[in-house]
Amino acid sequence: MIAEDYDYVVRNIPNWSDQLAQLVKTMWSGANGKCYFPYPPLATREHWGSEALSDWISGLVRPIFYIDDSTHVIRAYAAMVRKEGYWELGRFNSYSGNPRGIMLQMTTQLMHGINNGEGIVCEATQAHTSSQYIASQLGLRFAGYGFLAYMGEENVPWDILYFDNRVDLGDFVSTTPQLMNNLLGINRFANQDHQRRLLEASQIISTDKTSGFPPTKFHIYEKYLPHFRSILAMTIDPKA
Structure with missing residues (x-):
């Protein structure tokens, strides 16, 4: 399912902060196992459990998640980030094997909220x-x-x-x-x-x-x- 309600994720998805950190690590790591994501904090559970959560609560960031209903695994994430005078659409991360077009569907939904x-x-x-x-x-x-x-x-x-x-x-x-x-x-x-x-x-x-x-x-x-x-x-x- 696609969810924009971060509170649902925090309350119902086990180890959600670890899952998001692992998603970033997996999608941005090389064959050597090293993560090359340009903003390293997003590859840590600490970032998701503190700064990211605070940004969701304040409305500075509008997140969207794709979650496997049967396993409760977060399989994709994107967000709208409030900047001075505009919104930045990004932070696209999606596991291979997801339904075709899922990130496009998620980002379209985010844009409709602006x-x-x-x-x-x-x-x-x-x-x-x-x-x-x-x-x-x-x-x-x-x-x-x-x-x-x-x-x-x-x-x-x-x-x-x-x-x-x-x-x-x-x-x-x-x-x-x-x-x-x-x-x-x-x-x-x-x-x-x-x-x-x-x-x-x-x-x-x-x-x-x-x-x-x-x-x-x-x-x-x-x-x-x-x-x-x-x-x-x-x-x-x-x-x-």
Whole structure:
């Protein structure tokens, strides 16, 4: 079943905080067993049992769960997170073997709970194309590129592909030097660090779904490849 009532989960699902931490670990771990999730606290039961629960209670975060009725296992999770001036749709985690389209169904339900006129942003990483595909199916528009950080002992780069609900602007195409996104209608430009990372990314582009963890390719949903190449053309290589 799909549940938005966190109180039901807390009261009725055994070891719910451990389950959510394990879900994140499982979905973001490499063959070496190491978890590469860009926000490590979400892979701990302590985070779910304290900070996450507090955010649910306050309304800062609106969660949604997919739960196996027979086993009481939490098999998928997503959330809307209140930011300053908009909602961020994300934290997608779903076990393989779930019913086809379950995450799309969950995220659609979350979006229906947001008032018309409120901004919605979705951030997808370069690690896989599944979140990018979901954003496309939700009717969000591609809003450009951003960079989070190099993280961990292995210095893993984490890129961001932005999506939002400003569909009136159309999918982002860069036509101005150094313009890398116009998230929620605001132009943002690449600095030298962005340029260096975009040069790296330009050499490992792939439309495959994933290369596992840590990501060794820059994975982009094929629909958005021309849009990303426009960013490369305006930032690092006129022939990209």
